[in-house]
Each structure stands twice: as C-alpha cells, then as structure tokens.
Amino acid sequence: MFSVVTGGAGFIGSHIVDYLVRSGDRVLIIDNLSAGNKQNIAGHLDSGKAELIKADLLSDGWQKYLEGADRVFHIAADPDVRASAKNPKPVCDNNVSATINVLEAMREYGVREIVFTSTSTVYGEAKTIPTPEDYSPMIPISIYAGTKLADEAIIASYAHTYQMKARVFRFANIIGERSNHGVIWDFIHKLKENPKELEILGDGKQTKSYFSVDACVRAVFYACENSDETFNYFNIGSEDWISVTELAEIITEEMGLPGVAFKYSGGDRGWVGDVPKMQLSVEKLKSLGWTPDTDSKESVRLAARALLKEMEE
Structure with missing residues (x-):
C-alpha cells in the first residue's frame, strides 16, 4: 500500500512510520519540521523506505503528492494544550484549517481512507469514568480540545459525503x-x-x-484491520x-x-x-x-x- 503520513517526523507520527515501513508500505511523510525531528525518520529516509516532503499543510504545493495514495494518516497538529489558551488562532489554523486542506487534497486526488489522531480531551470533564466513546454531551474545556472535536465532525461529514473510510482515535496520554x-x-x-x-x-x-506509544500504534492498526465502517471512532489507553x-x-x-x-x-x-x-473506557476496541x-x-x-x-x- 501507499501511505501518506502528515506529521510523520513527530512523536507519534514517526512511530506510525516505523510500523508502516515494517509492514512493507510505500511511505510518504509530509512535515514542516516545526515540531517534528528529521532524526526520528533518518534511518527510513537513508534506506529509501520512506520519502519526506517538507511542507506546511496551510500552504499549497504538497497536495499533488497524494496522487495514487491508498490512505492518509493525519497526525500533524499543534498539540500544546497550555499554549492554545494563550494564542488560540495558530492552533485553530494548524488543527482545523490544515485538516480541511488534507481532506480537500484527498477528495481531489481520490484518496479514500483517512486515519486521524484525536484526543481524550474532546470529552471535557466527563462525569462517567472510564469514559466510553458514546459519552454525551462532549464539552471541550480547552481550545486544543475544541479543534480536535471540530476535526472529528468535519472528517465524519467528508467520509459520508465523498465515500471515504475514516478512523478516528481518541488517545489517553501517549508517552514514550x-x-x-x-x-x-x-x-x-x-x-x-x-x-x-x-x-x-x-x-x-x-x-x-498513560499509555505507551508502541502499544498505542499497535492498537491503531488493530482497529484499522478489524473494522470496516464508513466512519468509526475508538478510545485508546490503559485500563x-x-x-x-x-x-x-x-x-x-x-x-x-x-x-x-x-x-x-x-x-x-x-x-x-x-x-x-x-x-477512557476501551471496551469498544476490546470487543474486536x-x-x-x-x-x-x-x-x-x-x-x-x-x-x-x-x-x-
């Protein structure tokens, strides 16, 4: 398969790249390297098993590289919850506008599958703990969380409107x-x-x-391999x-x-x-x-x- 990973030089993104390379995928990484580190993927670049396009998702020019791709792992985001309170606009741009740009590029070049990394913070201060995926109402209390919840809704709408397959993952604190x-x-x-x-x-x-990044990535691919709906969403974390x-x-x-x-x-x-x-409740993923x-x-x-x-x- 041909997989594109936005933010693939970053923390979680580079571990996604590791998994894809081991699986034999052709891997294209799109990253502006503002938070990512080229060293995280250097071995794959040197071996020719992955390619890096240095580009900002808010700009133009990178979209054409999605042509022929089977799926996009959209990992790129501004993850700093604390900073989002001090300066919200860049977080909204990097998390929401960039996601729309990715979806539009997918639509233009016929890419039919997206995997998106969301967050446990979309639930806000949940009254039900462990919190299941169908918890309601979801009331984010940070700008960062609000952008991720907005992304989920936009991705769901694109998946249903343009016959895409979407997987959304709400992570606990992923570390490693x-x-x-x-x-x-x-x-x-x-x-x-x-x-x-x-x-x-x-x-x-x-x-x-808190949950190990290696265990998290394995869970992401397990869910992708064992669910087939147009749009689905899963919690990932420890019990x-x-x-x-x-x-x-x-x-x-x-x-x-x-x-x-x-x-x-x-x-x-x-x-x-x-x-x-x-x-987070992980019963939904355990049921698979x-x-x-x-x-x-x-x-x-x-x-x-x-x-x-x-x-x-």
Whole structure:
C-alpha cells in the first residue's frame, strides 16, 4: 500500500512510520519540521523506505503528492494544550484549517481512507469514568480540545459525503521514546536543572491514564484491520490511572534521586484547560479482540527510561 503520513517526523507520527515501513508500505511523510525531528525518520529516509516532503499543510504545493495514495494518516497538529489558551488562532489554523486542506487534497486526488489522531480531551470533564466513546454531551474545556472535536465532525461529514473510510482515535496520554513535550519530559528537564526540588503544577492529585506509544500504534492498526465502517471512532489507553504525584515518584526513582521535595503550585488542575481526571473506557476496541498489554505505571517507567537514554546520547 501507499501511505501518506502528515506529521510523520513527530512523536507519534514517526512511530506510525516505523510500523508502516515494517509492514512493507510505500511511505510518504509530509512535515514542516516545526515540531517534528528529521532524526526520528533518518534511518527510513537513508534506506529509501520512506520519502519526506517538507511542507506546511496551510500552504499549497504538497497536495499533488497524494496522487495514487491508498490512505492518509493525519497526525500533524499543534498539540500544546497550555499554549492554545494563550494564542488560540495558530492552533485553530494548524488543527482545523490544515485538516480541511488534507481532506480537500484527498477528495481531489481520490484518496479514500483517512486515519486521524484525536484526543481524550474532546470529552471535557466527563462525569462517567472510564469514559466510553458514546459519552454525551462532549464539552471541550480547552481550545486544543475544541479543534480536535471540530476535526472529528468535519472528517465524519467528508467520509459520508465523498465515500471515504475514516478512523478516528481518541488517545489517553501517549508517552514514550521521541516525545518532546508533556509532563514526563517537563519533570525530567526540571530535575536535571534542580535535582533536589520538583515543581508540580496543581495539587498533584490530578489522576490520568498513560499509555505507551508502541502499544498505542499497535492498537491503531488493530482497529484499522478489524473494522470496516464508513466512519468509526475508538478510545485508546490503559485500563488504569495514576496521580501526577505518583508519576513524579516513578520519575525520581528512575533518575536515582531519593528525597526530592515536591513543590505544588496549588489548585485542582495544572493549567487552563487541564482535565484533572481522565480514564477512557476501551471496551469498544476490546470487543474486536484487542487487549491493552501495558498499564499506566509501566508506561510511565518505560517512557522515563527512553527519554533519559535519549538525553545521554
């Protein structure tokens, strides 16, 4: 198959590329490299198993490269929830306008399948936890979450109007090798600067689900291979959750830093738009035969080890 991956040099996108290359796909990556890192895909580029087009999805010129493609993995997005509150327009442009541009290019060049990475934050502060896919009403509390929910609706409308097949995945906190943002990345860098004290935003009681990026990617492809509707959507995450304080304890342990003093900024959330409690129900995907093979604590531990190793190299 010929697969196009937008944002394929980024964290999750590069792991999608890894999987596609192993599967023998022809892979084209479209990335402006503003958040992605060419090093994440260097081996595939050097071997000729993937090709990179450096382009911004808000510009023109890249669309023609979709000709002949079987499917698009639309991973490119502005993922910073905190920054979206300070400067919302770029997030709306990069997440919504860019998605429309991808769908229009697919329509023009006859690409019939899209895989889209959404987020658990589309549910807002859900009253049902674990939260199932049919939870309602979905009331996002961050600009980032609002853009992702808008994307889901636009993708559904294009799929039904233009006979496309669409898969939408609402992720828990996906963590692991190559990540360049998020709480684990933040904590490790803070502790590198001051190994005696760690600032934790909020009260440390925020409790969420974390899931390994490798396990997440396997789940994405499992769902794609085992569902065939015009439009379908799945939660992906672990079946447990841990507090931010517990997460910090795992990281200090992995860094060999006993006795670190935790300093809390206060309040029940870390920033504007932060959802303090999140765990997704994954029963829908399990009904297809999938089983999550890792939990939050193990995912955090493995992610911390991977990021520490990257910093040493």
